[in-house]
Amino acid sequence: MEIGMVGLGRMGANMARRLRRGGHRVVGFDPVEAARQAAAVDGLETVDALAGLAAALAPPRVLWLMVPAGAVDATLEALLPLLGQGDMVVDGGNSHYRDSQRRAAHCQDLGVHFLDCGTSGGVWGLEAGYSLMVGGDADAVARLRPLLETLAPAPDRGWGHVGPSGAGHFAKMVHNGIEYGMMQAYAEGFALMARKQELGLDLAQVARIWQHGSVVRSWLLDLAADALADNPGLEGIAPYVADSGEGRWTVAEAIDLDVPAPVITASLMERLRSRERNSFTDRLLAALRHRFGGHGIARAS
Template sequence: MQLGMIGLGRMGANMAQRLQRGGIAVTGFDPGAEARERAAAAGLPVVDGLQALLQALPAPRVLWLMVPAAAVDALLDELLPLLSPQDLLVDGGNSWYRDSQRRAQRCGQARLDYVDCGTSGGVWGLSEGYCLMLGGADDALARLRPALQALAPAPDRGWAHVGPVGAGHYCKMIHNGIEYGMMQAYAEGFALLQKKAEFALDLPQLAETWRHGSVVRSWLLDLSAEALQRNPQLQGIAPYVQDSGEGRWTVNEAIELDVPAPVITLSLLERLRSREDNSFADRLLAAMRAGFGGHALKRSADG
């Protein structure tokens, strides 16, 4: 099998390398010269334009897109006039599932196949394999099977055809919402442990203990244990947590479907809260307490 990889950032380049290791021929393209140079240095054949990429691939072509969700429509604007019927596009980024459904309809009008692939595994996917959740037609997935088996942790696990177009990115969206909740629970639990000064708990030791036999063991706990071992007090790390957008989409979906999802919702709100250096809400709370109860106000440095 041979395919083209569009988008050679860290994730795309790692996926291309894993495909190569699995016997899949990959040619890559990225609009950034630096990304192309890094990929070429890692042994990936690269080209410097979309036209050159399409010419390098046998028909019908398979193109795997690893670009930001906001860039997919513009990329399709460039690609569609160059493609031929039965070419297959795979969106392996974190697109909103409704956008994937719309893009598939657009591609279908041009007689192109479209698959949405929710991809989990992060920077460890190159060595450990990726978890892949795919939406699309049966025949399109059949064409992709060799690549999916190469990308997954093993040919028979870690990937699944979960439904029609849109289902892959929908499952990844919910996956990330669950991830938000799990991460928040670990963070709050270890904060409680760290605060209990009278026991002088060894957090790296405890995290390592929980990794073996505990019902809360997980890869996220493994990463927490590693981080605490390197830096027990997490010195130099700002308490500022970004979000990729998947958590917001999950919360919106919960509201739309009338499904209560308080843990996921609160974990998203905690990420937003982490970005406030001088919270107006908290200052107003302090002012209210002072107003009704005469509680002392703690003055800030700005007066």
């Protein structure tokens, strides 16, 4: 099977490599010349324009988008005039599910199939495979099956058609919200052990113990164990945690659906808090304690 990969950043390029290993023909495009050159070094066939990508594939074509959520509409606007009846577009990035529903309806009007595919696996997916949550028409998913089976950890696991348009990206959104909460719990637990200095706990050792037989074992714990073994004091890492936006979307959905999600919400708030270098909140709290109770204030240097 052949496929056009739009977006040759690290994840898109790795997905293209895995597909090629599985015997599929992949033609790649990225607006950044350096990304195209890096992919071409590995033998990936590349083109320098979307028109060239569409022309390089035999209809009915499959175009897989690995572009930022904010670039999907512009990419579709440029791509759709190049496509025809029966062609397929797969959004494998982290788009909002409602945007995916809107895009699917628009593509359907033009006779083009649109699938939303929540994709997890990060930089490890090239070797370990990707977790794929696909939303859209069942017949289109069936047609895409050979590619999904190649990208997944195994043909019979790690991927699935989870529902209609939007369902794939909704499932991935919730997946990322859960990830926020799990990461926060690990971080808080290891911080607690690090603070108990009189016990001299080796955090990497504890993590390695928990990797086997423990109910808290997970791939995230494996990554924590590696990070703590390589850099026990986490020197050189700033206490600043970014977010992809999917945690925010998850919290917003929880509010809209009246589903309490305190752990995910708190973990998102902690990420926002990590970015405050000179917290107005904390300074006002200190001022209030001084005003009502006469408590001392630590003066800024």
